[in-house]
Amino acid sequence: MSARPLHFNAFIWPNGYHESAWRVVPDDVRGVLGLPYYAEIARIAERGQMDSIFLADNLAIAEYRATHLPQTQFDPIAVLSALAAVTSHIGLIGTGSTTYTKPWELARRFATLDHLSGGRAGWNIVTTITPLAAAAFGEKSHPDQATRYQRAHEFVAAVNKVWDSWGDDAVIGDREHGIWADRSKLQDPAFHGEYFDVQGVLPFPRPPQGRPVLVQAGQSAAGVGLAAQVAELVFSGPSSLEAGVAFRSNLHAQVTAAGRDPEHVLVLPALMVTLGSTEAEAQATAKRLEELSSPEFRWQNALYTAGLDPDAFDPDKPLPADLWTGSATPSSRAQQLFAAAQARPEASLREVAQQVTGGAGQLHFVGTPEQLADFIIEWQDAGASDGFTIMGSTLPYDLAAFVDHTVPILQQRGRYRTEYTESTLRGHLGLDRPTA
Numbered sequence: 001m002s003a004r005p006l007h008f009n010a011f012i013w014p015n016g017y018h019e020s021a022w023r024v025v026p027d028d029v030r031g032v033l034g035l036p037y038y039a040e041i042a043r044i045a046e047r048g049q050m051d052s053i054f055l056a057d058n059l060a061i062a063e064y065r066a067t068h069l070p071q072t073q074f075d076p077i078a079v080l081s082a083l084a085a086v087t088s089h090i091g092l093i094g095t096g097s098t099t100y101t102k103p104w105e106l107a108r109r110f111a112t113l114d115h116l117s118g119g120r121a122g123w124n125i126v127t128t129i130t131p132l133a134a135a136a137f138g139e140k141s142h143p144d145q146a147t148r149y150q151r152a153h154e155f156v157a158a159v160n161k162v163w164d165s166w167g168d169d170a171v172i173g174d175r176e177h178g179i180w181a182d183r184s185k186l187q188d189p190a191f192h193g194e195y196f197d198v199q200g201v202l203p204f205p206r207p208p209q210g211r212p213v214l215v216q217a218g219q220s221a222a223g224v225g226l227a228a229q230v231a232e233l234v235f236s237g238p239s240s241l242e243a244g245v246a247f248r249s250n251l252h253a254q255v256t257a258a259g260r261d262p263e264h265v266l267v268l269p270a271l272m273v274t275l276g277s278t279e280a281e282a283q284a285t286a287k288r289l290e291e292l293s294s295p296e297f298r299w300q301n302a303l304y305t306a307g308l309d310p311d312a313f314d315p316d317k318p319l320p321a322d323l324w325t326g327s328a329t330p331s332s333r334a335q336q337l338f339a340a341a342q343a344r345p346e347a348s349l350r351e352v353a354q355q356v357t358g359g360a361g362q363l364h365f366v367g368t369p370e371q372l373a374d375f376i377i378e379w380q381d382a383g384a385s386d387g388f389t390i391m392g393s394t395l396p397y398d399l400a401a402f403v404d405h406t407v408p409i410l411q412q413r414g415r416y417r418t419e420y421t422e423s424t425l426r427g428h429l430g431l432d433r434p435t436a
């Protein structure tokens, strides 16, 4: 290949990433609750030799979401384990929270997935933005952003130690002497930090990848700081090509400052795609989706994704200014919402929310598969991305169009693999296997 190979991750979401997707697809409304829905998407992504599929995790939903969107927030590891059985190569990335799990427990769950899938697991490290999770987990309060990220650094260090607690060559299977594993190759993580104390080896050998791939998607300064220290794959959410270039070069500078190689930290911006066989057809689909969007959903969602409780606000009044005059650091999504509110102090929350659409990112490509291929190459050549996290606006439809019509163009142009040459997620991403 002439340029560096592209990498693609398929974001799985019920009926598609656009909030109106479930209203336009012809499928059984309850289909998103069954394994066949996920299996079909995974198989389509694998048909396109994509690097991975991805399942988000949002602990504790705000109830307004049940009115407007299909609710399918299963445990990602359970779903990905089932998908491991119906796929053979594609990487399986799931989100896991550093605020509402324990390091040993999370290490075990992702290592289980790595074993069951033959080395295809990835962990999207999140600190969980919604304060509603605290009540669900019986906690008195939701830690502030700074504390959450401090804990996250320590959490990841502890998880790595648990994954490394078996030497790669520990299992010897010596039937004659009755020694299954060499105990001297086991090492207690013996991790003692400010937030976590973790002792006890993994209850099974080291995962095939050594460590599942570490993924990070936080966009705030603290989030990028964590990514620079530990992430091997980063899901960014830029709103323009320029923002994408700035994000990636800033991340690379911080990766270098942390003593790591930027070549081994891939950036896959989140990209919602609406495809059509002509541009007019794609535009018509996108228009239909937008027309079905609910203004009620928009303002509630803007609050929820910013980590605020929608039930505590009046949509016909401006957002209270004390939200941004306090000392707590807002999340990246809250910063966007507050900036929009400050720019129009008289506007109601309902009006302001119209400007801050989308969940994980705002980039929405609408056009033909050929135009999408050009768009992807432009971003790669500009240094804004190493590929994309593809969010079909309707699923599996837009993902199938990407796989069957955009991928072949990228292959013809020498930008993308024509078959899997590796069997692990690390292999697909060109990442080294960490030693214990």
Ligand SMILES: Cc1cc2nc3c(=O)[nH]c(=O)nc-3n(C[C@H](O)[C@H](O)[C@H](O)COP(=O)(O)O)c2cc1C
Pocket: 055, 056, 057, 058, 059, 095, 124, 125, 126, 127, 128, 129, 216, 217, 218, 219, 220, 221, 222, 223, 224, 235, 236, 237, 270, 330, 331, 332, 333, 360, 361, 389
């Ligand atoms: C592609 C993508 C996927 C994400 N998936 C999740 C997720 O599954 N769970 C979650 O709580 N946040 C998810 N996020 C949000 C971020 O990880 C992060 O929690 C949020 O942006 C707030 O942190 P920040 O202020 O550091 O950006 C995702 C973001 C992106 C761009």
